Each structure stands twice: as structure tokens, then as C-alpha cells.
Amino acid sequence: MxxxxxxxxxxxxxxxxxxxxxxxxxxxxxxxxxxxxxxxxxxxxxxxxxxxxxxxxxxxxxxxxxxxxxxxxxxxxxxxxxxxxxxxxxxxxxxxxxxxxxxxxxxxxxxxxxxxxxxxxxxxxxxxxxxxxxxxxxxxxxxxxxxxxxxxxxxxxxxxxxxxxxxxxxxxxxxxxxxxxxxxxxxxxxxxxxxxxxxxxxxxxxxxxxxxxxxxxxxxxxxxxxxxxxxxxxxxxxxxxxxxxxxxxxxxxxxxxxxxxxxxxxxxxxxxxxxxxxxxxxxxxxxxxxxxxxxxxxxxxxxLALGYSGTHYESNIDRVSAQKAAYTTFGRAYANLKKDTAATFDDIKPLVTQYFSFKFEGDDGDPLLLKDYEVKKLEEGFKRSREAGTYSPVEVREELYNDYDPFVVELYHLTANRAGLAWTTYSHTAxxxxxxxxxxxxxxxxxxxxxxxxxxxxxxxx
Ligand SMILES: [Zn+2]
Structure with missing residues (x-):
């Protein structure tokens, strides 16, 4: 004192x-x-x-x-x-x-x-x-x-x-x-x-x-x-x-x-x-x-896990540089395009390439070329995104995407997974x-x- x-x-x-x-x-x-x-x-x-x-x-x-x-x-x-x-x-x-x-x-x-x-x-x-x-x-x-x-x-x-x-x-x-x-x-x-x-x-x-x-x-x-x-x-x-x-x-x-x-x-x-x-x-x-x-x-x-089941012992964290914008910025660009209810998955592809550098066609050895199962994942996310979060059951929706747009989430998960990283929750951990x-x-x-x-x-x- x-x-x-x-x-x-x-x-x-x-x-x-x-x-x-x-x-x-x-x-x-x-x-x-x-x-x-x-x-x-x-x-x-x-x-x-x-x-x-x-x-x-x-x-x-x-x-x-x-x-x-x-x-x-x-x-x-x-x-x-x-x-x-x-x-x-x-x-x-x-x-x-x-x-x-x-x-x-x-x-x-x-x-x-x-x-x-x-x-x-x-x-x-x-x-x-x-x-x-x-x-x-x-x-x-x-x-x-x-x-x-x-x-x-x-x-x-x-x-x-x-x-x-x-x-x-x-x-x-x-x-x-x-x-x-x-x-x-x-x-x-x-x-x-x-x-x-x-x-x-x-x-x-x-x-x-x-x-x-x-x-x-x-x-x-x-x-x-x-x-x-x-x-x-x-x-x-x-x-x-x-x-x-x-x-x-x-x-x-x-x-x-x-x-x-x-x-x-x-x-x-x-x-x-x-x-x-x-x-x-x-x-x-x-x-x-x-x-x-x-x-x-x-x-x-x-x-965040510093590993991913699909990439085994491989880590390519520098591949994250292919991502060009944070989630809100891309989310706004995507929401804008989504307003056109007639827009198809094909219409959305150029946006994916612009913001994530992912390619839908190209050489097999190109690390940015999406594999068939990855394209399917994105298509599924796009479909769910189109359903405006109405698909059920709600527990599955919550666990898969929380309140985030399913298509946006799939793209960011893909970016992490391709770098050999994975997320396990949308919340905090202990x-x-x-x-x-x-x-x-x-x-x-x-x-x-x-x-x-x-x-x-x-x-x-x-
Ligand atoms: Zn927080």
C-alpha cells in the first residue's frame, strides 16, 4: 500500500x-x-x-x-x-x-x-x-x-x-x-x-x-x-x-x-x-x-487439425494461397450471383475459379484441378444452398453447416482439406x-x- x-x-x-x-x-x-x-x-x-x-x-x-x-x-x-x-x-x-x-x-x-x-x-x-x-x-x-x-x-x-x-x-x-x-x-x-x-x-x-x-x-x-x-x-x-x-x-x-x-x-x-x-x-x-x-x-x-484423412501424411499448407478472399467477401459475391434463381452450378464455376483458383478442367497433374468427388461435394453444397437451408433434418443441417451457407462452407473446407488441414467444429474448443x-x-x-x-x-x- x-x-x-x-x-x-x-x-x-x-x-x-x-x-x-x-x-x-x-x-x-x-x-x-x-x-x-x-x-x-x-x-x-x-x-x-x-x-x-x-x-x-x-x-x-x-x-x-x-x-x-x-x-x-x-x-x-x-x-x-x-x-x-x-x-x-x-x-x-x-x-x-x-x-x-x-x-x-x-x-x-x-x-x-x-x-x-x-x-x-x-x-x-x-x-x-x-x-x-x-x-x-x-x-x-x-x-x-x-x-x-x-x-x-x-x-x-x-x-x-x-x-x-x-x-x-x-x-x-x-x-x-x-x-x-x-x-x-x-x-x-x-x-x-x-x-x-x-x-x-x-x-x-x-x-x-x-x-x-x-x-x-x-x-x-x-x-x-x-x-x-x-x-x-x-x-x-x-x-x-x-x-x-x-x-x-x-x-x-x-x-x-x-x-x-x-x-x-x-x-x-x-x-x-x-x-x-x-x-x-x-x-x-x-x-x-x-x-x-x-x-x-x-x-x-x-x-483445427493439422492433418486430414484424405491427405494422409502430406501437408501442403502453401496451397492455401490459392484462396483469394475471406469468407464474408466471397459470401457477398456468391449471394449476389445466387439472387438470379435461374443460375446453375455451371454459372457459378467462374466465381469458384476466380476466388479459389480451383479448376474444373485441365491436366490431371494440376494440383488445382478438382477431382470428381470434390466437384460432387460442391454440387451438393450448391443444391443445399439453393434450398435456402430448408432441407432437413435440422440436426444434420446444424452439424454439417451451422448457420453458414452450405456452398460457401464446402469451398472453404475443400481449401483446408487440400492443404492437409481439417476443421472439426464451428464453435470454440477447450x-x-x-x-x-x-x-x-x-x-x-x-x-x-x-x-x-x-x-x-x-x-x-x-
Ligand atoms: Zn468466437
Whole structure:
């Protein structure tokens, strides 16, 4: 307690105690299990010649992710465990299983005089970022969660936009959230020019390009588009100060691609987050005695297997590069074509070749030439897609495709299987995740840990 008072009283002259770390980065790959990391690592090795930076960190551990009411957690409960250090129930943010308010590591950092940044590639009131500033029994109360952001007094938010911006689903609506944030003193940027010019805090930097409320998928980005790495670099520039900072950066769409069983999108998002880790790592090299980088995940999504019954011992993960767009982008193009009710399977073939490079005719040795049974699978998916999800029984439909379009699912499964990979679920799994650490006090994260250890350990370093 005396130390806390001391820190508060002499902030401008602060020198850090031996167990304190001045600059702390916490990366969370949403849905990034060990298989996702290895698939992205192998893909990068084969296509670029070097693997993921996070896999080279000197400290590697295994982390359990279960929550208070389920062996398989959701992002709210696991986000709360990582952010606050306490297990809670599915869907709950910043409260324990009995509804008591918890303190997040970001809130503690702020109280101790650090600057705080929260970054996510998905909407900034989504479960994972919200776990660091919100206290709400339901992750679905999106507008109310946004209002909690204003109470946090955190310095920087960056990434996607906000879901339910105008509070259409909230009893507590009092206008457009971005207007409220501006009135509260936040500079809000929504264009690239504004982002580049941004030089003061507090600030909310929203990606100039959005896919729904989230940043675009890495796979769909064009040169010059704002990336998670760009936002991380901006956060470092703005937040660096004598009292240090805590920055949480979430790769949120690794999870979304896991749910959709989209392997190209999944690998793209994991590499996108690794690029942001590179920015933090470069900063750590410049500040070697003062920086800690922790990389973890809230859970695994999709039950990704690094093998497939049809390819035996063969892995061709670089073949994923034949996939040209993430599932939402292709899904939109396909839905557009599907509007023409007279369109046949033959009419859809050019779209398949355009987005997945698959060929329906050609040399037998061509790895992109579809085999007869694969074409049949696609035809069946197309037929079911045409039936608009009405075929039964519903249990079979659920198990085969969840809520996803059967034709779209078949194409993405085919892409994974041809690379020697397979998905086993459209949901999360309880497979433990990998935690990697670099820098000061990084050995605290070695070995078998639990997601609650992230907050509880980092709190001792503030
Ligand atoms: Zn999820």
C-alpha cells in the first residue's frame, strides 16, 4: 500500500521498482490455438521463408481457458479472466460469477499513472476489448458497454468501430456514441488523413475502411490500408511517456475465420497480428530493460487439425494461397450471383475459379484441378444452398453447416482439406492455448498457466 501511495505522489519522478515493468504489451489472438499458430507459421515458412515472430520468443507456455460455467469458454468470460484475473460465466464482462465488479489490469495501470491503450481488429465494444474497461452482465449490451468506455478514461482506442452506435438496442440510449466520445474530450479519427495527423490524447482511431463494424480481413486488404501493425505503431508514439504504458492488442478476426472454417482468412489474421507483435518487438529492442511483451489467446476456435484423412501424411499448407478472399467477401459475391434463381452450378464455376483458383478442367497433374468427388461435394453444397437451408433434418443441417451457407462452407473446407488441414467444429474448443513472452519478467509466463494468470501476473508488474 505504501508503495502505491509513493507511486501516486511522485509520478513525475517515478523510477521503477525492480519487479515493475515500464512498458507492457498484451496481445490476444482471439481463437488462436496452437494449431492456428502452427498453420500460419508453416504457411509463412513456405511462402516467405520465415515463420511467426511469436513462435521464436524465448518463453513459451501452455494456458488453460475454461470458464466458471463451461469447460469451453466464450470470449467474454476468457477476456474477463485475462483482463481481471478471475473466472466468470459465459457472456459476462468485468464481473465475477456472482456479479461483483472486478478491476482489470488496464484499470489498475491507469490508476497507477500509466497511459493505457486498447486496440482490436474487430469492433471496440466487442467482448475482448470490452473486458478491459466494461462491467456488464451481458456482452450483448453493446451500447451500454460503449458508455463504460467513457468512464474508463483510457487514453487510446484503435481498430474497428462500435456496434449499436446509436443505441437502438439499449434503454440507455442518449445519442450517437462517437458524438458522446467527442463531447467527452476524445479526438475521433475515421479517415487515413486524420489518423496520420493524430497527435494528441485521448483518442479513438477508427479504421478508415470497415467490413461491418470491424477492420477488413488481412486477406482482403489492399496496399496502403491501415493495419493492426500501423495502429500499434501509432499507439506507441502517442502513449510513450516517463510513467510507461499498458497496451492490449487483439487480433479479433482469427476467431471469426475459425467459426467460418476459413483457413486462408485465419492464417492471414494470425500473420496480421504477428506483424503488430513485430512493431512491439522493435520497440522492445530499443527499450530492452523496460519492456514486456505477452502473447496469448482466449481460446481455440474451429477445432483445427493439422492433418486430414484424405491427405494422409502430406501437408501442403502453401496451397492455401490459392484462396483469394475471406469468407464474408466471397459470401457477398456468391449471394449476389445466387439472387438470379435461374443460375446453375455451371454459372457459378467462374466465381469458384476466380476466388479459389480451383479448376474444373485441365491436366490431371494440376494440383488445382478438382477431382470428381470434390466437384460432387460442391454440387451438393450448391443444391443445399439453393434450398435456402430448408432441407432437413435440422440436426444434420446444424452439424454439417451451422448457420453458414452450405456452398460457401464446402469451398472453404475443400481449401483446408487440400492443404492437409481439417476443421472439426464451428464453435470454440477447450484445447489449451500457447502463451509466449519476451522481455522483462517474461519468465513469469513460462510453463503451464491459466488465463487468470495473465492479469494476476501483470498486476504485480505495474
Ligand atoms: Zn468466437
Amino acid at each position: 505504501k508503495k502505491i501511495l509513493f507511486v501516486l505522489l511522485v509520478l513525475p519522478l517515478l523510477t521503477f521498482a525492480s519487479d515493475q515493468v515500464k512498458y507492457i504489451f498484451l496481445f490476444i489472438g482471439d481463437g488462436m490455438g496452437m494449431a492456428q499458430r502452427m498453420a500460419a507459421d508453416r504457411y509463412k515458412q513456405l511462402t516467405i521463408g520465415e515463420g511467426l515472430l511469436m513462435n521464436t520468443f524465448p518463453v513459451q507456455g501452455i494456458t488453460t481457458t475454461w470458464c466458471a460455467d463451461h469447460f469451453i469458454t466464450d470470449s467474454a468470460a476468457s477476456g474477463t479472466a485475462i483482463a481481471c484475473g478471475t473466472k466468470t460465466n459465459t457472456g459476462v464482462l468485468g464481473l465475477d460469477a456472482d456479479g461483483n465488479r472486478l478491476e482489470s489490469v488496464a484499470e489498475m495501470a491507469k490508476i497507477k499513472g500509466r497511459k493505457v491503450g486498447i486496440i482490436s481488429s474487430v469492433s471496440l465494444n466487442n467482448a475482448t476489448p470490452a473486458a478491459f474497461y466494461a462491467h456488464n452482465p451481458s456482452r450483448s449490451n453493446l451500447y451500454d458497454i460503449s458508455l463504460d468506455l467513457l468512464n474508463s478514461n483510457f487514453d487510446f482506442f484503435g481498430g474497428g468501430s462500435f456496434s449499436d452506435l446509436d443505441g437502438k438496442n439499449s434503454k440507455n440510449a442518449r445519442g450517437n456514441f462517437l458524438d458522446l466520445a467527442r463531447a467527452d474530450g476524445y479526438t475521433v479519427t475515421t479517415t487515413r488523413e486524420q489518423f496520420d495527423a493524430l497527435d494528441k490524447l485521448p483518442a479513438i482511431a477508427i479504421s478508415p475502411k470497415l467490413d461491418g463494424d470491424a477492420m477488413p480481413f488481412n486477406l482482403d486488404m489492399e496496399p496502403g490500408d491501415l493495419t493492426l501493425a500501423d495502429i500499434t505503431a501509432k499507439a506507441i508514439d502517442l502513449l510513450d511517456n516517463d510513467n510507461g504504458f499498458f497496451i492490449m492488442i487483439e487480433g479479433g478476426k482469427i476467431d471469426w475465420c475459425g467459426h467460418a472454417n476459413d483457413i486462408g482468412g485465419n492464417i492471414g489474421e494470425t500473420i496480421g497480428m504477428d506483424n503488430a507483435i513485430q512493431v512491439a518487438y522493435d520497440f522492445a529492442l530499443r527499450n530492452p530493460d523496460d519492456t514486456l511483451i505477452v502473447v496469448t489467446a482466449d481460446h481455440e476456435t474451429g477445432g 484445447i489449451p492455448v500457447v502463451t509466449s513472452a519476451y522481455g522483462e519478467e517474461s519468465d513469469e509466463f513460462e510453463g503451464m498457466t491459466d488465463n487468470t494468470d495473465m492479469a494476476n501476473t501483470i498486476k504485480t508488474l505495474l
